[in-house]
Amino acid sequence: MPKKVLETMLAKDNFTKWLGIVVDEYKEGYCKLHYTIREEMLNGHSIVHGGIVFSGADSAFAFACNSHGRVSVALDVHISFIDAALPGDVLTVEAKEVHTGHKISFYDVTTKNQNGKIVAMFKGTAYRTSKSVC
Amino acid sequence: MPKKVLETMLAKDNFTKWLGIVVDEYKEGYCKLHYTIREEMLNGHSIVHGGIVFSGADSAFAFACNSHGRVSVALDVHISFIDAALPGDVLTVEAKEVHTGHKISFYDVTTKNQNGKIVAMFKGTAYRTSKSVC
Amino acid sequence: MPKKVLETMLAKDNFTKWLGIVVDEYKEGYCKLHYTIREEMLNGHSIVHGGIVFSGADSAFAFACNSHGRVSVALDVHISFIDAALPGDVLTVEAKEVHTGHKISFYDVTTKNQNGKIVAMFKGTAYRTSKSVC
Amino acid sequence: MPKKVLETMLAKDNFTKWLGIVVDEYKEGYCKLHYTIREEMLNGHSIVHGGIVFSGADSAFAFACNSHGRVSVALDVHISFIDAALPGDVLTVEAKEVHTGHKISFYDVTTKNQNGKIVAMFKGTAYRTSKSVC
Numbered sequence: 001m002p003k004k005v006l007e008t009m010l011a012k013d014n015f016t017k018w019l020g021i022v023v024d025e026y027k028e029g030y031c032k033l034h035y036t037i038r039e040e041m042l043n044g045h046s047i048v049h050g051g052i053v054f055s056g057a058d059s060a061f062a063f064a065c066n067s068h069g070r071v072s073v074a075l076d077v078h079i080s081f082i083d084a085a086l087p088g089d090v091l092t093v094e095a096k097e098v099h100t101g102h103k104i105s106f107y108d109v110t111t112k113n114q115n116g117k118i119v120a121m122f123k124g125t126a127y128r129t130s131k132s133v134c
Numbered sequence: 135m136p137k138k139v140l141e142t143m144l145a146k147d148n149f150t151k152w153l154g155i156v157v158d159e160y161k162e163g164y165c166k167l168h169y170t171i172r173e174e175m176l177n178g179h180s181i182v183h184g185g186i187v188f189s190g191a192d193s194a195f196a197f198a199c200n201s202h203g204r205v206s207v208a209l210d211v212h213i214s215f216i217d218a219a220l221p222g223d224v225l226t227v228e229a230k231e232v233h234t235g236h237k238i239s240f241y242d243v244t245t246k247n248q249n250g251k252i253v254a255m256f257k258g259t260a261y262r263t264s265k266s267v268c
Numbered sequence: 269m270p271k272k273v274l275e276t277m278l279a280k281d282n283f284t285k286w287l288g289i290v291v292d293e294y295k296e297g298y299c300k301l302h303y304t305i306r307e308e309m310l311n312g313h314s315i316v317h318g319g320i321v322f323s324g325a326d327s328a329f330a331f332a333c334n335s336h337g338r339v340s341v342a343l344d345v346h347i348s349f350i351d352a353a354l355p356g357d358v359l360t361v362e363a364k365e366v367h368t369g370h371k372i373s374f375y376d377v378t379t380k381n382q383n384g385k386i387v388a389m390f391k392g393t394a395y396r397t398s399k400s401v402c
Numbered sequence: 403m404p405k406k407v408l409e410t411m412l413a414k415d416n417f418t419k420w421l422g423i424v425v426d427e428y429k430e431g432y433c434k435l436h437y438t439i440r441e442e443m444l445n446g447h448s449i450v451h452g453g454i455v456f457s458g459a460d461s462a463f464a465f466a467c468n469s470h471g472r473v474s475v476a477l478d479v480h481i482s483f484i485d486a487a488l489p490g491d492v493l494t495v496e497a498k499e500v501h502t503g504h505k506i507s508f509y510d511v512t513t514k515n516q517n518g519k520i521v522a523m524f525k526g527t528a529y530r531t532s533k534s535v536c
Contacts, residue, residue, distance in 0.1 A: 013178040051186075232348075311414070311416075312464060318456075326456070344482050
């Protein structure tokens, strides 16, 4: 199931493509991916835009929470920005399921740079619809 | 001061440009902007990627919290996704200062679509460094 | 409906009683209440314990999101602590509905002290069960 | 240092006493504690009040982030309520440091019940003042 879910989602996910995201590991309730910071991802202080770091984590969260095959959408997310990232940095994101109930699931997502330093902590809560991803 | 801060930040802010953001109103502690959802901003369910909605709000937050002239960076953000957005939707974002202390400031950021419907609520907390934006 | 919901909930709500909460205004999607900080509510720095400020806001959120008559429980809450409170301070809490959907509702809750200064911002997301409060 | 910090804080922390909190383990950047849910901690649905679960986690966070000896106060907290708790349940809370910078520190706090089931996830961000705890 997870493999088909990922293929179905990636085929449509234009923004994940723009981010240059590569999914490294994927199974039920879990997703690990990486991407590289580019010049066009910078903000007004010439460091990575917070929205980019959020987006990489949000993609991992989306893939992980849809992995059971039910269309799931983000309700609430909290992110703490711990360290900046610069062009050339390779960010690795790991999304882990904390709990999945009938209608709601909770995920913990960590973003680290190529030196293993934490860049951001992200907590996501998803609503599980009754529709199938594929 | 605010005008020069915005010019300085926009000149470097590549991702805000990619988002197609237009700043409509800007003063100390306040920023209002809008942007239009494009096909390349969609996710694996063919609706807007959560990272895009976050990014639009994060840009408004960044401009507003830097408006006093001190370089300020996001610490914590919480976002609630209330309604989806689709290609062609025009999202308007309004960032308002709730409180600014010596080192920390708090902002409330709302994103609405062209029909006035709330798409997302965003709360941002920033750390105010002692460096000047310009 | 709201009046009966509030009576039903207050009759069982032991901790809201301990907090000394007085509900000042209550209608569908809205609750305003106040309470006074006591010595037994202090933390290890001799200021109000963060859990007390959270609790006052959480009670207002709970009353407001149950006001439509369906048992609703908190999923996610984000709180920003903006100013401290001390014994004798009277805190007023106002919970306002941002959006109510079929299964999920979103609330914005503000806590102010007797001088009108913001003590905390609180955002709550609730899951609406199919059970009735009364 | 941590031992003296904990003694100093506990001596004043009236609300932590009311909660019946017992600290089981304490060192720099870490705190583990437990407490038992009582009837007076219930809300209007006769389950534990969200403010109680928040408070137990907030005490662990406060002890952990003050453990380095500098007075540290909560800025932002996000909590996800995953499972309910009832009278007699024994909740164990573990606060772990994710990162400590010069002025800001980040903590991850988990609350579990006596069966090892997760009751709540809590993320806390603290501001580190230049004052000493003791």
